[in-house]
Amino acid sequence: MTTYEPEPWRIKMVEPIRATTRAHRERAIRAAGWNPCLLRAEDVHIDLFTDSGTNAMSDRQWSALMRGDEAYAGARSFYVLEQAVREHYGYPHVVPVHQGRGGEAILSRCLLGPGTHVPGNMYFPTTRAHQELNGATFHDVIVDEAHDPVSEHPFKGDVDLDKLRALVEEVGADAIPCVSVAATVNMAGGQPISVGNLTAVCELAHAHGIPVFLDAARAVENAWFVKQREPGWGDKSVAEILHALCAPTDGAVVSAKKDGLANIGGWVGLRDADLADRVRAEALLYEGLHTYGGMAGRDMEAIAQGIAESVDEEHIRSRVAQVEYLGARLRNAGVPVVRPFGGHCVCVDAAATLPHIPRGQFPGQTLAAALYVVGGVRGVERGGVSAGRDPRTGDNRTPALELLRLAVPRRVYTRCHIDHVADSVIKVHQEREEITSGLVFSHEPPVLRFFQARFAPAGGESIFGRS
Structure with a gap:
């Protein structure tokens, strides 16, 4: 039987969660416009919508909260965070922000403009939204294997260097203010980039005077995969x-x-002093003073402690093993899942699970709603809804991957919870023919629509064969 070693932590405090009936969940998802994002959290049994901000903090992090210096300017807690970032990530200039998309917005305003082009290893919705709102066009230069859910390529986050060279030749280096690289690649299922490839990307970009910026939110998970998969790094x-x-x-x-x-919380790390000054100036306008960036001092203390804990070998081994356990249970039951399994999530191939649901009726969104109804598990669609519309044509984008993402929070759920998730997904897969209708928009926001959109079944009152 698939298993994993005991977690390297024990439970000191608990938070009640409740199970609900299928009838209750059917009423709840209808009221939420068939969008799990709009559900009340209290109506969700196991919440795998995201691993962002849903982690369980350690006793040392809770203790660090009490050390928070809440001075408006120059708080000691900022320097604690700055030192943690410098030590573990190596960037000399650190600007705190309230969360990652605050940093994305600031960096985009500093670097991008109308007519510019940004290559990257697959899009992420908020990142591309900030790029497009500032007039830039995103170009996907990831390796082709990233778009193939069954490929076992160990580094599906790698950049295709030929694609990157071709873009530079096509639009010119002056039109490319930066390269945007994610480690790991969320929309491909948490797939890593190799150190060798990222180094080659930087060498190519720097030869043309183009800087490279990293989305390093899950770079520790990426580092774990490098240790396991990239030759020459196993002893590091x-x-x-x-x-x-x-x-x-x-x-x-x-x-x-x-x-x-x-x-x-979050932060921007930089090497260039002049750019750091520009980022600080933007932070003053939109985030807060450059020594708190929209966070309380206690938040910065907790993050600094969390950074130290994140690179602990036993922690990251256990974290990835729990995700692999869920993925293996689904794969062994015949559920089509993205392979290899990522560090933070397991992604179900919704297009393969629901081949009878047209892409225009959003199989990923439909599968997310069905999983909630059947098992009380909340995941999130990562496909046509998340991809949005082309800003030039207004047409829906149709990405190669149409997924249901199950993102596992860190240090939150036990193996029994994960087994319930697996059992629920397997049940939906076994009874997938009962899902007879996809979903269409009843309300479509113009930006990041997957958060607030509302849907209606395309074929009646329910996505299931019965009304």
């Missing part, structure tokens, strides 16, 4: 590999709500 520590990943890049935007094991 996760902390050493994390440093090596960041070393060739010009900066990073980080949501501390992922690897950082915190519930809020």
Whole structure:
């Protein structure tokens, strides 16, 4: 039987969760417009919507909260955070922000403009939204294997260097203000990039005067996969590999709500002093003073402690093993899942699970709603709804991957909870023919629509054969 070693922590405090009836969940998902994002959290049994900000903090992090210096300017807690980032990520200039997308917005305003082009290893919705709102066009230069859910390529987050070269030749280096690289790649199912590839990307970009910025929210998980899969790195520590990943890049935007094991917060790390000054100036307008960036001092203390805990070998081994356990249970039961399994999530191939649901009726969104009804488990669609519309044509984008993402919070759920998730997904898969209708928009927001959109069944009152 698939299993994993006991978690390297024990439970000191509990939070009640409740199970509900299927009838209750059917009423709840209808009221939420068939969008699990709009459900009340109290109506969710196991919540795998995201691993962002949903982690369980350690006793040391809770203790760190009490050390928070809440001075408006120059708080001691900022320097504690700054030192943690410098030590573990290597960036000399650190600007705190309230969360990762705050950093994305600031960096985009500083670097991008109308007519510019940004290559990256697959899009993420908030990142691309900030790029497009500032007039840039995103170009996917990830390796082709990333778009193939059954490929076992060990580094599906790698950049295709030929694609990157071709883009530079096509639009010119002056039109590319930066390269945006994620480690790991969320929309591909948490797939890592190799140190060798990221180094080559930076060498190519720097030869043309183009800086490279890293989305390092899950770079610790990426470092773990490098340790396991990339030749020459097996004897290095996760902390050493994390440093090596960041070393060739010009900066990073980080949501501390992922690897950082915190519930809020983030930071921008930079090497260029002039750009750091510009980022601080933007932070003053939109986040707060450059020594708190929208966070309380206690938040910065908790993040600093979380950064230290994130590179602990036993912690990251256990974290990834729990995700692998869920993925293996689904794969062994015949559920089509993205392979290899990522560090923070398991992604079900919704297009393969529901081939009878047209892509225009959003199989990923439909499967997310069905899983909630059947098992009380909340995941999130990562496909046509998340991809949004092309800003030039207004047409729906149709990405190669149409997924249901199950993101596992860190240090939150036990094996019994994960087994319930697996049992629920397997049940939906076994009874997938009962899902007879997809979903269409009844309300479509213009930006990041998957958060607030509402849907209606395309074929009647319910997505299931019965009304």
